[in-house]
Amino acid sequence: MGLTRKQVLTMMGAAAAAPLAAGAGKPRVIRRDVCVLGGGSAGTYAAVRLGDLGRGVVVVEARDRLGGHTETFHDPATGGTIDIGVVVLEDEPVVRDHFGRFGVDLVRLAGGEGGTTAYVDFRTGRPVDYTPPAPVALPSYYQQILPYGPIDTVVDLPDPVPAELVAPFARFVAERDLGSIVPLAFAYGQGIGDLLGLPALYALNLFGQGVVGKLLGGGYVTSAARDNSLLYERAAEHLGDDVLLNTRAVRVERTRSGVRVLGSSPDGPVLIEAGKLLVTVPPLVRNLAAVDLDATERSIFGTFTAGGYYTGVVRLSGLPAGVGLDNAAAETPFHLPPLPGLYMVAPSAVPGLYNVKYGSPSPLPDAVVRREIRAGIERVAAAGTYPVRFEGFATYAGHVPFELRVGPRDIAGGFYRRLNALQGRNRTYWSGAAWHSHNSARIWLGLERLLPAIAA
Template sequence: MGFNSRTVRTLGSLNEEGFASNDIIIRDVCILGGGSTGTYAAIRLKDNGKSIIVVEQNEVLGGHTETLYLDANRHVDYGVEGVFNNELSRTYLQRLGVEPQLRLASTPMTDYVDFKTGKKVPPPSGTLSPIEAATLYRAAIGNYSYLKDGLYNLPDPVPEELLQPFGEFVKKTGIQGTLQLVKAFAHGVGNILEAPLLRILQFFSIPQIDILLQGGYITPRNGMYELYKKASEVLGSDVLYRTTINRTERSNSGVKVVVHSANGDRKLIMAKQLLLTFVPIRESLEGFDLSTTESSLFEKWDWVNYYVAVVKNTGIPNAVTVMNTDPRNTPGALPLPPFQLALQFSGVDGYFTSKVVGNTSLTEQQAKEIVLSDIRRMASAGTYVGGHPEIAVFGHHTPTTVSVSNADIQDGFYKRVYALQGTLNTFYTGLAFCSDYSSLLWAYTDTVVQKMLSS
């Protein structure tokens, strides 16, 4: 049984008292979060005849997808830069009327620089070409095909090697030459060599390698945000922007959600089902009627802080990517957190993209200072002359790379998390449940949507 206009008065402690009739929204599904998975789920559910409402705290859809639009039809993608060139992605883009193109490298030249000194250094010893590295790495992780969908589909008991530091796996399998490629995909874990192998595989495993070797990536011709602009046109008034969740009340009969908009409007959403798409950390769940099981699971998450930026006036020549290289950290010369991964030419004259990784104490201001001080250090060292760096736009992707302790993984954490699906008419998707790549997230969201449609 779900909500309808006759049951609003009688279900639970939340009812229409204090709400004007036009402040009560009745839908089949309430979706919390309008990022990659929330937007995808909204389109899929709507296409299947379900009425939906999306609650989004930002002014636009898209989550970690961010595009800086400049003059003369120029743009810079500084969040998500592309999606897998596979059937699911192509079909979704076609559904939204978005024309894709292959995402090609915009930087034919790579400089290796020690960001701590600002000076150029030799490429890390033994580094393989991307194709050679991908092939070698693919062979080394072939035994973990049960992670091919980006899920924590773990055997019981969990293989011990998955919980050991990645550095030990590198030494055992002799894949030191792949570390620069691994860094490009898995830098979000922070200290790559000390992170558990499982954490690395969530970022760079069989699906990422196979698409790299076979299909590559595609991106909308007018920037990644075009995808969400088109989606917002399809969804129209079914999205509540700049709106936060104040309280939830869930039961086997349906769900009720009280939300507040930035202009002070307060609304009551009555729905048959709830889909939560953001990372369910306790800090984001104030006012939720969490069960003891949910609370005990969600308080275990750990994560890193992750920031993105577009920088100009760097003094760096166009068509160059400057890789942060630490010769003191072997093998691989990988930077240690907090660090700026690289300064990558965006394809637009004078604009470079940056990603900054640190622990949970790294603030936005500290991340900005890392970006600027690294560039100034290069100028002082005479590596790139004439730079007066300026951050054109900045964004934060925190929390990301969510994980739990090895002890919790061994204790069946992920099995219990996935078992929450459907409890109290509540469903979950997003990067806490699947590898943080749009195409994999959409595929997992499809399985959740099918459960919702059959419930």
Template sequence: MGLTRKQLLSAMGAAAAAPLVAGAGEPRVIRRDVCVIGGGSAGTYAAVRLGDFGRSVVVVEAQDRLGGHTETYHDPATGGTIDIGVVVFEDEPFVRSYFDRLGVGLVRIADGGGGGGTTTYVDFRTGRRVDYTQPAPVALPAYLQDISRFGPIDTILDLPEAALPELAAPFRDYVAAHDFGSVVPFVFNYGQGIGNVLDLPALYAINTFGQGVAGNILRGSFLTTAARNNSLLYERATEHLAGNVLLGSRAVKVERTRSGVRVLVTGPGGARVIEAKKLLVTIPPLTRNLTAVDLDGTERSLFGRFTPGAYYTSVVRLSGLPAGVGLDNVAADTPYNLPPLPGLYMVGPTAVPGLYNVKYGSPAPLPDAVVRHEIRAGIERVAAAGTYPVKFEGFATYASHAPFELHVGPRDIAGGFYRRLNALQGRNRTYWSGAAWHSHNSARIWAGLETLLPKIAAD
């Protein structure tokens, strides 16, 4: 349960009127070593692991659940589950350890953890079939070897100075220079949500489709939960963290001093003041998301450079498609047959008959009503073109994952933006984590946090 607009405005007004102190009749005080704002992949993992360092934590999460981009649809008719956000995880020892400690079983996709079926390639602008066969990624081993010279920039965006011009140039230039064309469709399809991948600086394609992803593809080692319910990890984490999670809650005022951090929080339990030694912020670092935080000029300047992309997921009810057939969006008239965005990525069959997983991307956030309309219109064009007699029966669920893939322009990258961004770690008793600091990849976020956690836990 989230806050109503009236509740939020009331709390913000009260916060603006008085300093964060606790006294008679004032909000209950929660004292912890670390206050974590955001209970997605980064915030949840950090909270669990900080306990291993002997540090007390409290997590403030605006939604009524932990998990962020990890979402699972539960079909009321069959009891089946469909992961509509995070679908796979890299097979790494720390990933298996994390799932094991929370009692969540894993299976390899290659060993039966994924779905089967066949793919029909269509151009959703027209609804017509496209004579297309996705190329085998013959250049993938060479791609993996080449990107390794940049270091683990899919985990921590610590960019080699000598490589900045190459990483700032468009990904299409990098691909052409190294003859990596056969990898492009895999980068586009894996990197759903990052936008027009060929036009973006190469950094963002390599960050998303980095050493971890490329290695797991070559090894066939991606994981998913044995229960086909990735949200189970976060349900177990909520139990593990017990009363140290404030769901449906928002930080409405944050004061950071040399001696500690004070956070005024409003939520279902009423107003509370969190007094902590340090702050970890894991929500997307856009200035509009951080109005409650007393950002300094450097922080405000850097976060103001970010531009967000957008990603939308849904489960739709369809009839008229042959069993097991999915539709992938390709274009007949573009480089590498990549479909223009905004647009659908795919319509994929699920383990629940009649329900299909749908992904939609845009270079910039769009109103949900527009995305819903375009998803339906794209599917209906398939029927109108005579490709399949598919009928759109409605949305079973829909979720916006915007903002998604925060990025900056080539000049910022070449000018050392990420060096300055990383220098914020520890400044004002604050640490930062999440996709913008690591990658849109749970395993890479967790790996990045492993280098940061000792600093957060230090006295």
């Protein structure tokens, strides 16, 4: 599948051709069984496991590290660590096995961690007289979602799609007397956006069998070092030269005989020739500009819309030790805060540093989110609720796009049947949150179902 110099220049396009033309010789060529686009939770896990299955793999990752949404802040002053992306994981064998193979110790999370929570309306800064209800309906909710199958692992829906999954989650809750679980589902499902207004499918996907089963019995784990990024640092060491960091796919061509991926790396252009392609980046058309999408793929991926989820660490003074602030509203169903807005400001293990989370039903510019996080905190002081002082961001990350979704008509019309039918088409397989759930354990379990076909 070798390309001539002329073909490479054509693939790169006029804008990228000049740097190559000035260099010596052809781009570096890498030949593997599988090329993985994206080195987040899905891409890293798949690369490691495909290696276990005897397949040669190369991972193309645009950032300077593996891990995707798994991000950890290292405080230079104290040496303390704060996970700001993936904080906890379900205590599943697949999780323990994956962490264990890289020597990353896990600890079980005990109930009651996190100090004291005060409820405020960040729109005004004023306190809200609110106590979340005990989620007494959680066992009933779990039993009622079991018949739909593990749609938190693979969104595999029957035909026709049950009407209750297409209707708003608010109706699903009301008709089944499940109201007591809503605040818990909202708190867990940060980033989902309008939880009650979205089709119930998305609530059952994010707050699904795996999550609820572990809440009822089984529990959650995190790294003993409170640094979940260790997993990806050690996976990168394990994969070695099979990881291309700071590398962007410029052009992807898929033929009957194989896949060609031309990338731009810090060491110059690289050409990957592979038998199959695994794409783990969010499947929006704009994210896949380098890929030679056919009309079917373009139509399906063009249907998705996305939300935004933002996380960071801020420096604050003036809050009592151990007190965190959760957003609540006095006039809304279940006291859920309107979005866009803060979810919470929570104390970390490092004094003076607080974890912040912000959500929006649609993506927002980072500058807007940072401004609104600060403004929300400063309203608390202006209202006289707490004399909190905002002293700056220690770190910040925008997780956009987040929680890809489609409308009720598309769900009812078989969108996810068509989405899943893309697996293997054009020598390409797909994984990530849009195919499974925003949940590392669910992504890894979903991949285990897919890996035999990729490795075949």
